[in-house]
Amino acid sequence: MTATPYRILGALGSPYSLKMRAVMRYRRLPHVWIQLDPDNDFERTRVKAPVIPVIQYPDGGYHNDSTPMIYDLERRHAERPVVPADAGDAFLSFLLEDMADEWGTKFMFHYRWFAERDQKQMSEWLAYDRFRGGEARIRQFAAAFRERQVGRMAIVGCTPENAPVIEHTLRRLAAILERHVLTEPYFFGTCPSLAEFAWYGQLSQLIVDPTPNDLMREIAPFTVRWLMQMDDASGVEGEWRPGTPAAVVDDLLAFAGDIYLPFLAANARAVAAGEPDFALDLPGGRWSQGSFKYQAKCLEALRQAWAALPSETQGSLGPLLDRTGCLPFLAGDEA
Incomplete structure (x- = not known):
C-alpha cells in the first residue's frame, strides 16, 4: 500500500466515476475524491480522451478509461x-463488465434525458x-x-423509437438482480x-x-439497497467460489446472448461494411442507431479474450456459453 494517494477526478453523476471510486474503496487503495469544477477541469487535458474519471496515480501520471485502469491496478x-482467480470466471466477469459499460449506460442516458422531469432536475443537480x-x-x-x-441521445441509441427496448431490457435486468440479491450478494x-x-x-x-x-x-427494492451497499464495500471480507x-x-x-452480443455483432458488421447505421430486432422491439467503432472494438476484445483462454477452460465454459446463446458471437460464427 502506497502512502501517496490516488486522486480520482470525477463527478457524482458519472457512472464510471462511481465505478472506479467503489473499486478503490473495496480494494482499500489510498485515494482522494475530487469533484470536477472549473478550477481543476484543466487536468482532464492530461489524458488523450478527456472523459471522466481521470485518475492521477501516485507517480504523478494521469489515466482514464475504467476497464484498463482496473486491470492496471x-x-x-x-x-x-x-x-x-479462475481463468473462466475472470473471462465471464470481463464479459459482464463490458455489457454493463456498453449496454447499461443506455439505461442511464435514456432515463436521465428522455423525460422533462429528469432533464430539469439532473441538469441542475449536475451543474450544482x-x-x-x-x-x-x-x-x-x-x-x-x-x-x-438531449441533442446527443441519438448517438448512443437513446431515441423514442428505441425506448421500448431500453425499458424492456431494464425490467429484465432488474428482475435478474432482484432474484440474485435476495439469495447472495456477489457473482463469483x-x-x-x-x-x-x-x-x-x-x-x-x-x-x-x-x-x-x-x-x-x-420493481427491484432490494437491488436498490444492494447498490447502496456496493458504494463502499471496504469492509467486505470474502473469497472466490470454487x-x-x-x-x-x-x-x-x-x-448477453439475447441482447448485448447480437447488438455488438450487428454494429461490428456495419462498421466493417462502412455503413453509417444498423438495425436489428431485439427483445422489446426494433433497435436502430448509428454504427460505432468503439463498440466494434469491444466485440473484438471479447473475442480475443475468449480465443486466448486455455483449451480446457474453453471446454468447461463452452456448454454454459452455448446454452445462453453467447458462444457463436464469441467464436465469430454467428449466423
Whole structure:
C-alpha cells in the first residue's frame, strides 16, 4: 500500500466515476475524491480522451478509461483483487463488465434525458455539483448542458423509437438482480468482481434520477439497497467460489446472448461494411442507431479474450456459453 494517494477526478453523476471510486474503496487503495469544477477541469487535458474519471496515480501520471485502469491496478496491487482467480470466471466477469459499460449506460442516458422531469432536475443537480453555489451560473450551465445532452441521445441509441427496448431490457435486468440479491450478494463468490462494480456504476444513477428511482424502488427494492451497499464495500471480507458461479451469471449471460452480443455483432458488421447505421430486432422491439467503432472494438476484445483462454477452460465454459446463446458471437460464427 502506497502512502501517496490516488486522486480520482470525477463527478457524482458519472457512472464510471462511481465505478472506479467503489473499486478503490473495496480494494482499500489510498485515494482522494475530487469533484470536477472549473478550477481543476484543466487536468482532464492530461489524458488523450478527456472523459471522466481521470485518475492521477501516485507517480504523478494521469489515466482514464475504467476497464484498463482496473486491470492496471490489479497488476500494481495484489491485495483484494476484483478479477477472479479462475481463468473462466475472470473471462465471464470481463464479459459482464463490458455489457454493463456498453449496454447499461443506455439505461442511464435514456432515463436521465428522455423525460422533462429528469432533464430539469439532473441538469441542475449536475451543474450544482460543478459550481456548488451561484444560482444564476448554475441555471445557465444547466440549460446549456441539458440541451447538449438531449441533442446527443441519438448517438448512443437513446431515441423514442428505441425506448421500448431500453425499458424492456431494464425490467429484465432488474428482475435478474432482484432474484440474485435476495439469495447472495456477489457473482463469483463472497467478494465482488469487476462485473458487480460495473453494474453498480451504471445503476447507481438510476437510484438518484427521479423517474428511474421511482421505478427501481417499485420493481427491484432490494437491488436498490444492494447498490447502496456496493458504494463502499471496504469492509467486505470474502473469497472466490470454487466451481460453478452463482445462478445470476447464467441469467446475465442469457441477457448477453439475447441482447448485448447480437447488438455488438450487428454494429461490428456495419462498421466493417462502412455503413453509417444498423438495425436489428431485439427483445422489446426494433433497435436502430448509428454504427460505432468503439463498440466494434469491444466485440473484438471479447473475442480475443475468449480465443486466448486455455483449451480446457474453453471446454468447461463452452456448454454454459452455448446454452445462453453467447458462444457463436464469441467464436465469430454467428449466423
